[in-house]
Amino acid sequence: MTKQRKAVALISGGLDSLLAARVMQEQGIHVEGINFFTGFCVEGHTHAIRKKDRTKPKRNNALWVAEQLGIKLHIVDIVEEYKDVVFNPKHGYGANLNPCLDCKIFMVKKAQQWIEENGFDFIITGEVVGQRPMSQRKDTMPVVARDSGANDLLLRPLCAKNLPETKPEREGWVDPDGLYGFNGRSRKPQMALAKAFGFEDYAQPAGGCCFLTDAQYSVKLADLWQAQGHKAYEMDDIMLLKVGRHLRPRPNFKIIISREEGEGNFLQGYRKQFVSLKTTSHAGPLALIDGEASDDDLELAARIVARYSQGKNCDQVELELTDLEGNSRPLTVAPLGSHEIPEGWHI
Numbered sequence: 001m002t003k004q005r006k007a008v009a010l011i012s013g014g015l016d017s018l019l020a021a022r023v024m025q026e027q028g029i030h031v032e033g034i035n036f037f038t039g040f041c042v043e044g045h046t047h048a049i050r051k052k053d054r055t056k057p058k059r060n061n062a063l064w065v066a067e068q069l070g071i072k073l074h075i076v077d078i079v080e081e082y083k084d085v086v087f088n089p090k091h092g093y094g095a096n097l098n099p100c101l102d103c104k105i106f107m108v109k110k111a112q113q114w115i116e117e118n119g120f121d122f123i124i125t126g127e128v129v130g131q132r133p134m135s136q137r138k139d140t141m142p143v144v145a146r147d148s149g150a151n152d153l154l155l156r157p158l159c160a161k162n163l164p165e166t167k168p169e170r171e172g173w174v175d176p177d178g179l180y181g182f183n184g185r186s187r188k189p190q191m192a193l194a195k196a197f198g199f200e201d202y203a204q205p206a207g208g209c210c211f212l213t214d215a216q217y218s219v220k221l222a223d224l225w226q227a228q229g230h231k232a233y234e235m236d237d238i239m240l241l242k243v244g245r246h247l248r249p250r251p252n253f254k255i256i257i258s259r260e261e262g263e264g265n266f267l268q269g270y271r272k273q274f275v276s277l278k279t280t281s282h283a284g285p286l287a288l289i290d291g292e293a294s295d296d297d298l299e300l301a302a303r304i305v306a307r308y309s310q311g312k313n314c315d316q317v318e319l320e321l322t323d324l325e326g327n328s329r330p331l332t333v334a335p336l337g338s339h340e341i342p343e344g345w346h347i
């Protein structure tokens, strides 16, 4: 009896990785999944917080995919190591602050270490030639295999027919006839294959899996780096960039203003780390002050926050200012007029 080969599949939670793993299962390969947690995942954060997104599924898509496939999923926290990828991508950024090519190389390299440590034979990904402008081009796909160190142990079952032969094919671990030759941006072949496998519900890839591909998010991250004077972030920073309206009226501080109840509740959790403002005379948002703010800055912040409260057309709005020790004091301000909030303050 031939030895059953074992592959680890990079599972993002999207359709492609689901299919790639399924294609391998069809061939009798033992598949386990690996999902890398960078902190920039879209799902399950804003969707979980904001009321307007309540209809969206709050599942962890990678876990859901693993459950659909009946495979074990290894979720690996790479938050710290990943920072270097975000700060110094050798191959640069994509349209936004997404370092996709370096990210792919990094993840495949981690997977390569993982298979060595766990006695697996090869790695599979759901990549498709020509699907993404940066990491999934015909000329960059070999770069991922080479620079990650995985070389010919990296098999892409959905487009293997368009790529050089890998060891699993050469050695007969997999049947080349059961591999595919998808290419280009059209997702129709994947959808047809999903249908053939009986998958009807899967995560829609639109918008990507990662906040770094989001233009607005990238602007906020770049602003954070500029304000700090260097590239750095903590988990709390990247979480907070996902929530609320961000305004920087002066270089030394910014205000994060909740846009709705769910966000207000979420920001409450940060009241020990940030000076906060809350309207008391009228219904209004909770706001956090990020940076070193003078009394004059705080007054300006309060006038901005008042602008976003139910009292925006009143002469005066009362607020409560709470410092880092939890001491509160009242503030009464005139809300700024909408024309007094320049577009440039919005990050």
Ligand code: SF4
Pocket: 098, 099, 100, 101, 103, 104, 135, 208, 209, 210, 211, 212, 213
């Ligand atoms: S979209 Fe994000 S997670 Fe995906 S390859 Fe690009 S940087 Fe990495």
